[in-house]
Amino acid sequence: MASNEETPRRGRGRPPGNRRDEILRAALEVFAESGFNGASLATVAERVGLTQQGLLHYFPSKQQLLVAMLDKRDELDRQPQRFSPEELVNVVQRNAERPGIVQVYTVLSAESVTENHPAREHFAARFADVRQRFAAILREKYGDHLPGGVSADEGATLLVAVMDGLQLQWLHAPDEIDMPDSVAAMLRLMTGDSVLSGE
Amino acid sequence: MASNEETPRRGRGRPPGNRRDEILRAALEVFAESGFNGASLATVAERVGLTQQGLLHYFPSKQQLLVAMLDKRDELDRQPQRFSPEELVNVVQRNAERPGIVQVYTVLSAESVTENHPAREHFAARFADVRQRFAAILREKYGDHLPGGVSADEGATLLVAVMDGLQLQWLHAPDEIDMPDSVAAMLRLMTGDSVLSGE
DNA sequence: GTCTATACGTAGATAGAC
DNA sequence: GTCTATCTACGTATAGAC
Numbered sequence: 559m560a561s562n563e564e565t566p567r568r569g570r571g572r573p574p575g576n577r578r579d580e581i582l583r584a585a586l587e588v589f590a591e592s593g594f595n596g597a598s599l600a601t602v603a604e605r606v607g608l609t610q611q612g613l614l615h616y617f618p619s620k621q622q623l624l625v626a627m628l629d630k631r632d633e634l635d636r637q638p639q640r641f642s643p644e645e646l647v648n649v650v651q652r653n654a655e656r657p658g659i660v661q662v663y664t665v666l667s668a669e670s671v672t673e674n675h676p677a678r679e680h681f682a683a684r685f686a687d688v689r690q691r692f693a694a695i696l697r698e699k700y701g702d703h704l705p706g707g708v709s710a711d712e713g714a715t716l717l718v719a720v721m722d723g724l725q726l727q728w729l730h731a732p733d734e735i736d737m738p739d740s741v742a743a744m745l746r747l748m749t750g751d752s753v754l755s756g757e
Numbered sequence: 758m759a760s761n762e763e764t765p766r767r768g769r770g771r772p773p774g775n776r777r778d779e780i781l782r783a784a785l786e787v788f789a790e791s792g793f794n795g796a797s798l799a800t801v802a803e804r805v806g807l808t809q810q811g812l813l814h815y816f817p818s819k820q821q822l823l824v825a826m827l828d829k830r831d832e833l834d835r836q837p838q839r840f841s842p843e844e845l846v847n848v849v850q851r852n853a854e855r856p857g858i859v860q861v862y863t864v865l866s867a868e869s870v871t872e873n874h875p876a877r878e879h880f881a882a883r884f885a886d887v888r889q890r891f892a893a894i895l896r897e898k899y900g901d902h903l904p905g906g907v908s909a910d911e912g913a914t915l916l917v918a919v920m921d922g923l924q925l926q927w928l929h930a931p932d933e934i935d936m937p938d939s940v941a942a943m944l945r946l947m948t949g950d951s952v953l954s955g956e
Numbered sequence: 957g958t959c960t961a962t963a964c965g966t967a968g969a970t971a972g973a974c
Numbered sequence: 975g976t977c978t979a980t981c982t983a984c985g986t987a988t989a990g991a992c
Contacts, residue, residue, distance in 0.1 A: 577957085591872045595794035598985060610986080612958045620986070661870060668867030671860060671928040673790045682929040689926075706905075708942045715926065715939055716946075722925055723918025727888075729870040730881040740914055743907045747915075747946045752906075776975085797967065809968080811976045819968070 578616050578626075580606045585627045590662040593669050594624055594677070621676045628666075628680050631659075640695060643745050650721065651738040657729070664725050689714045696748075705750035713748050720744045777815050777825075779805045784826045789861040792868050793823055793876070820875045827865075827879050830858075839894060842944050849920065850937040856928070863924050888913045895947075904949035912947050919943045 584605040588597045599620055603613040617623040641649070653660050667684075670677040692714035696704060704713050721741060728735040746752060783804040787796045798819055802812040816822040840848070852859050866883075869876040891913035895903060903912050920940060927934040945951060 593792070593794060593868055593871050595792060596868075596871055599987095600985075608957095609959065611960080611988090614987070615957065618987090664867050665871060668864050668925060669792055669795075671925075672792050672795055672864060678929075685926055685929050686933070706946050708946060712939065712942050715923070715934065716919060716943055719920075719922025719926060719939070720915060720918045721922065723920065723922035724914070726867060726870075726921055727884050727914065727918060730877075730884050734885070735914065740911065740918070743911050744915055747905050747907060798969095799967080807975095808977065810970090810978080813969070814975060817969090 577606070579630075581608075581613060581616055581623070582627050582630050585623055586631070586662055587658060589624065589627065589666060590658050593665045594620075594675070595669065599623070624676055625680070628677060631662075632684075640691075640698075643695065643699065643749060643751070646695075646717075646745070647738050647742050650741045653725075654728070654737050657732075660725050661729055664722070664729060667722070685718065688718055692717050700749060704748050706748040708748065717744065717748070776805070778829075780807075780812060780815055780822070781826050781829050784822050785830070785861055786857060788823065788826065788865060789857050792864045793819075793874070794868065798822070823875055824879070827876060830861075831883075839890075839897075842894065842898065842948060842950070845894075845916075845944070846937050846941050849940045852924075853927070853936050856931075859924050860928055863921070863928055866921070884917065887917055891916050899948060903947050905947040907947065916943065916947070 581602065584602045585597075587605065588602045591597070592601075597620075598610075599613055600610040602623070603610045606613075613623075617626060666677055667681045669675060670681045689711075693710045696713050696717075697710040700710070702710050704710060706713075708716070721737075724735060724737045724740050728737050780801065783801045784796075786804065787801045790796070791800075796819075797809075798812055799809040801822070802809045805812075812822075816825060865876055866880045868874060869880045888910075892909045895912050895916075896909040899909070901909050903909060905912075907915070920936075923934060923936045923939050927936050
């Protein structure tokens with residue numbers, strides 16, 4: 559392997575790749591498994607071979623670790639271009655293969671409605687943003703009044719609700735819930751388009 | 758008020774009404790505000806004028822307090838008779854006036870997908886049950902194939918998802934989300950019935 | 957950059973007095 | 975039935991050595 563010149567291994571045998579990124583990946587896992595309240599810094603640290611105090615060198619508090627993790631995810635999730643309703647099913651399909659990510663969002667978005675939760679604002683803003691984006695997508699293709707008989711705004715709210723609700727049911731019963739199928743069914747209800755991977 | 762003979766006030770000036778029930782009410786509040794992990798027994802105890810140790814006399818552990826609280830709620834929530842799709846909107850309307858109850862369910866049902874959570878089984882069973890009940894209701898009125906073009910089972914899954922997802926969005930933005938309106942819109946999409954408090 | 961030591965708080969639970 | 979006292983465990987965070 560000719561990766562020698564690309565990984566200078568400056569400090570010690572460390573495989574570079576920003577320690578911070580490793581930590582954020584571990585944090586995602588741990589927050590998914592235990593929520594923010596249930597998670598401990600020591601557990602996150604352990605997964606990257608650090609002590610709790612070593613971790614605090616990179617992120618000076620648990621809160622800041624959470625925020626950094628959410629910001630990183632937002633960055634990665636940012637869809638480069640607008641996608642069509644059809645492509646939404648693909649996004650959901652992809653999610654169904656990443657239970658960890660689905661679980662962090664489900665757990666944290668709900669936990670964040672509790673008092674003084676550090677991610678409250680984050681999720682409130684995120685929901686508002688996603689609703690707007692979905693509404694724009696629907697409006698672009700179908701106008702303000704969807705074929706199914708609801709407005710683009712109402713349709714966006716329902717679509718977001720269905721996706722979150724399905725994730726919750728799926729996490730509780732992965733074998734009984736088929737998220738892509740159900741989202742496709744929902745889109746058919748709203749748009750009347752049977753092009754959507756259904757019958 | 759002639760409530761004297763009904764409240765013997767045996768022990769002391771205590772307003773009877775099972776201490777256990779008071780505790781369960783307080784537990785619901787506190788779990789709603791902080792989730793299970795975030796809540797402390799002391800906070801619950803304080804609200805009913807007890808110390809943490811006094812509370813443990815009635816419920817020997819935090820877990821058992823949670824379970825007892827959920828069982829109690831289930832008992833109260835048990836709908837005496839089957840309700841129709843139209844009545845479902847009323848149920849949602851009633852929920853919109855009880856943010857505390859909506860919040861416990863939203864927070865705990867999501868938190869319960871985390872590792873070793875004491876309410877995991879409870880919510881998994883509850884979801885399965887509600888899906889079945891909703892499917893039966895839809896099937897009874899519309900048969901196996903709903904007018905909107907989805908099966909009764911798929912419709913039930915979607916309906917449950919929408920309700921949970923709307924609650925989450927509503928808790929984050931009470932002024933922007935109208936749960937009864939949106940549920941009515943969802944029912945119209947599935948059943949084609951415009952009788953449902955819509956246009 | 958990562959560790960040891962440690963301060964400090966809080967939480968759940970037990971034992972036993974009243 | 976409710977309290978005081980107490981044990982034990984854990985969690986965040988700071989200070990400072992290496």
